[in-house]
Amino acid sequence: MGLGRAFRAMLGRDIRLAVRQRGELAQPLVFFAAVATLFPLALGPEPELLERIAPGIIWVAALLSALLPMDRMFRPDYEDGTLEQMLLSPHPASVLALAKVVAHWLVTGVPVILLAPLVALFLQLPMQALPALLATLALGTPLLSLIGAIGVALTVGLRSGGPLLALLLLPLYVPVLIFAAGAVDRAAAGLPIAGPIYLLAAMLVLALTLAPMAIAASLRISLS
């Protein structure tokens, strides 16, 4: 069978599995909504304060809710032996791994993007900053998944890779956070945001090109 069909089959299998385990699907979403709603309760409902900190809060919540289910990207496959089967396929492991990352982003990243306008409303984010928020999330969350997949691939062979994974990934996530939250901040102040958006787009293209190879190599190390 062709590589295109293998990619689609892997993507379809992972989405089907995610739909059958709906509880895990909802976990990052609940976390994202909870963090964003707790801030106004803790800080008080003054619109000026919330308006000021909303871009940062939304992006930190999105980042942490992306980190939360990250380990699930390869660990279940590692434990039931399907990861070995994937590496033994004559198709390039990098392409198959990319299919898994795309599936993971579709079930964990996209729901967060869809929920973001509601959370923005809670936090009094100015309406003019909403397109910037959605654009940075659309570019930033796949970037978080791609970078995260490298870390997961490296730590999947460890018994308790969770804390190590967070330690490994958070520094790599910092540039995404700075440029994305910065862009939303600038949009709220009515400033142009083309610069940070282009930069995020460039980072995403770079990650899409190079991350799959790094993921495949890391998986081989973890499984040997």
Place this chain on the structure above:
Amino acid sequence: MPATESIHTQRDPWLVVEALCCARDDRILFEALGFTLTPGGIVQLEGANGSGKTTLLRAICGLAPIEDGRVSWRGTPREEVLDEFLAALTYLGHIPGVKRDLTPRENLAASRALTTMEPALPPDTAFYRVGLGGLGDTPLRRLSAGQIRRAALARLLVVPTPLWLLDEPLTALDTDGKRMLERLIADHAAAGGMTVISTHHALDLAATPVQRIRLGN
């Protein structure tokens, strides 16, 4: 099955393992290990727990690192014909490599998509032959350990690779399941296929000769 057609025409060894040495956690498991497999050949790996049977199978297919020695496929080192080699082998680990939340049919479709070969049998025929007739659409979660093993074995029938690497495939299988697997291996050998199998059980493979390799000591 184009792969098996060409097997009949050639009697040279297809899989050659030479002077293989593998280590785990700085301990040498085996060294200077070698064997050859010609079409129709069967190798049975024996040895105590921890003697390196799984490591040997994983080293042959390239999952475990090799300290020394080499593995050749049809006269060429494995690394130089990696795509062809991977397309020609099916590895079944002691963890079955199937998803519990999927049905046998969905699992089979997923593993078929990973190969480059055209399916040799329709899924339902394969399920019937491995003793899962009528269970093709039941999620594995609701099946027994032996039935999950059978669902994994269905892959051997549907994806017609010439080389089978089976790690303790009899785990969780009942007497009937053991006979079914012996028949699969004997039929595979009769059609020119090759099998490397690790198991503690004596295999009853009718007239098919079996090379035994004892690991450890």
